[in-house]
Amino acid sequence: MTTTGTAAPPLTSHLAGNYHPLPVVLATGEGSWVTDVGGTRYLDLLAGYSALNFGHRHPDLIRAAHEQLDRLTLTSRAFDHDLLEAFANRLAALLDVDLVLPMNTGAEAVETAIKASRKWGYEVKGVPADQATIVVADGNFHGRTTTVVSFSTDDDARRGFGPFTPGFRVVPYGDTAALAAAIDATTVAVLLEPIQGEGGVIIPPAGYLPAARALCDEHDALLVVDEIQSGLGRTGTTLASDLVGVRPDLVTLGKALGGGIVPVSAVVGRRDVLGVLTPGTHGSTFGGNPLACAVALAVVRLLETGEHQARARELGAHLAERLDALVAEGLLASARSVGLWAGIDVDPVHGTGRQLSERLMARRILVKDTHGQTVRLAPPLTITREDLDWALDELTDVLRSTVTG
Missing domain, CATH: 3.90.1150.10 (Aspartate Aminotransferase, domain 1)
Structure with missing residues (x-):
């Protein structure tokens, strides 16, 4: 099929073929x-898989980016800058959380949440060293890093990338009984999407996320909710977990947080959990950079109005x-x-x-x-x-x- 006005792809391309896009440029x-x-x-009607929640080139977001480009774009986290605390405070207030840890991509946010959950499990819960487990759901999509694909059930995402990272238990999505059976004394977290986006907008039973919250409370485990696609207005609430009145211990955010302009992600949640990450234990050169914070602050302002x-x-x-x-x-x-x-x-x-x-x-x-x-x-x-x-x-x-x- 051809489309009027669309340029033909070059006969020889130097672009790696890890995507199969529609034939439009x-x-x-x-x-x-x-x-x-x-x-x-x-x-x-795709909006960058929710990265463009506010459309292409929203004037408020473009203005924020332009103004920041004329001031300061990067300091690394070796130094603070004048928007970092403002961004953290404003996002924390919007979501009613204690701490914000800024990163770049959604996959980085998930990796950060996994690391924080494990460290919390060892230092706070008292799980024996190197025995922490995290329960996840089949059909999940949390990114494509080597750790994350270790618990993917998508053969395309896994095939050829082993050996895989241990420490994960996969249960059927939406099955509360299976979730309960998978949790034991070594479980530090349950990691779930409130709605599985990549899976085809799969919506679990209404009681599933509340049941996961109750099970985590019962077993002293963290509920980590991946809102990278579902969060920041997409579902009609600021977070999809708001739809069922669930308050996670950690939430991963990305995509829409950068307004379709720059990659911005974050892990937000409890002070005693994110507080286990101390200087030297985790970081990112670009995480929370001034340009990212300027755009993300403008995104938060758009969401504050409701x-x-x-x-x-x-x-x-x-x-x-x-x-x-x-x-x-x-x-x-x-x-x-x-x-x-x-x-x-x-x-x-x-x-x-x-x-x-x-x-x-x-x-x-x-x-x-x-x-x-x-x-x-x-x-x-x-x-x-x-x-x-x-x-x-x-x-x-x-x-x-x-x-x-």
Whole structure:
């Protein structure tokens, strides 16, 4: 399939092939829309896997970045700078947590949470040296570092990367009984996504996260919640764990915290847990750099008003209603949504998730498939209802007109 205005890829590329993107080459972006190198405009319904929660080039975020570029971009953590405490204090107040540990990428945040959990387990809980275990769920996606892929159940993520890091127990996602059975005296933490994004926006039973909280309290273990995709407004609340009233001990953040401008991540949570990381035990040259803090502070200010969370709730309810209608009509096998986030399962009679993504791209709508038959929808929280409805009308038309043999 070709798309008018899209440049053909070079015959010989020096780019490593660790991604299989849709055949579109983007050049500019504004709000919910992007434009390719040939001038064709597309509605972005992926938003950088939630990194662009506030759309492309949100004026408040661009202004903050420009102003900081004229002042100071990096000090390393050998020195403090004038935005570091301000960022930590403002984010801590937004999330009602004790401490903020800034890093760069989501995977770094998860690695940091794992290290802090283990050290807390040895120094505070009293787990014997090198025997700490962490319970995780199948279908998880917490990054692609060697430690993280050690407990992935995605064969593509694991194959060829062993030997794997020990100390993890994998249980079925959403299964409280299995979770309870996996926890013992060596368990220092339970690490979960409140909603599995990469898995296809998989939503667990309503009581699952509260049950995990209760089990961690019972066994003196930490509840670590990965909100890298689900957090910062995506689900209609600041954190997805807010939906079920759960307060984790540690939360990992990333993606939207950098506003789609710079990589920014953080681990936030209890003082007695993050406090075990002392000078020399963990660090990052770029973590909490001035440019990152300037952008992240602007992100926090956007979230403090509650406007974007409210938009995600309002438009999310409309999105759910439209998707449920497609399921009822038999055009989708199933659909799951929370806030402005959805996973739609394509009936094989309509092709694969990749084929649906390509057909929507031909109609100037950008989405991305995952795990074969599933397509994720994660539009910017700033999308208009009119643009959302146009995209859903196009999706409906594509499904009605496409049946594979």
